[in-house]
């Protein structure tokens with residue numbers, strides 16, 4: 297679904313209908329990812345693989361949205377670059393500390409994904425006026441929480457490595 301979303305976003309970036317289509321595809325994709333995790337928890341099917349793979353699936357989708365929005369000139373590149381460095385840096389770190397334990401997504405990481413999703417949908421939609429301001433505020437909140445939770449994960453990884461176990 298990520299390539300289809302990217303195509304719809306980039307094909308006609310300044311036509312309102314295509315932007316609404318891109319936003320709708322994004323919502324379906326992110327809800328599918330979240331339903332997947334919900335079902336795994338509900339049916340007690342949580343695996344170490346799922347703990348590693350789920351955040352990667354989220355990042356593929358949100359990463360494409362951030363890059364696409366910067367390509368079409370809707371979002372500063374520096375915001376996209378900082379967020380991508382945080383997201384993929386944490387992913388690499390998860391694999392580096394794997395021998396000490398699986399660092400699953402925490403509450404902060406989940407909140408960050410929700411905030412990013414809300415901000416991205418608002419940016420994908422062809423909004424104007426006060427809603428444009430709401431979108432900017434949502435993106436600022438998502439940016440701050442993304443950076444802060446990234447630093448939290450670094451602290452957790454250092455602890456995990458030092459103690460040789462998963463942090464509480």
Ligand SMILES: O=P(O)(O)OC[C@H](O)CO
Nearest residue numbers: 351354401402405406409
């Ligand atoms: O911040 P992360 O890397 O834990 O990612 C969080 C996930 O996307 C939540 O499902």
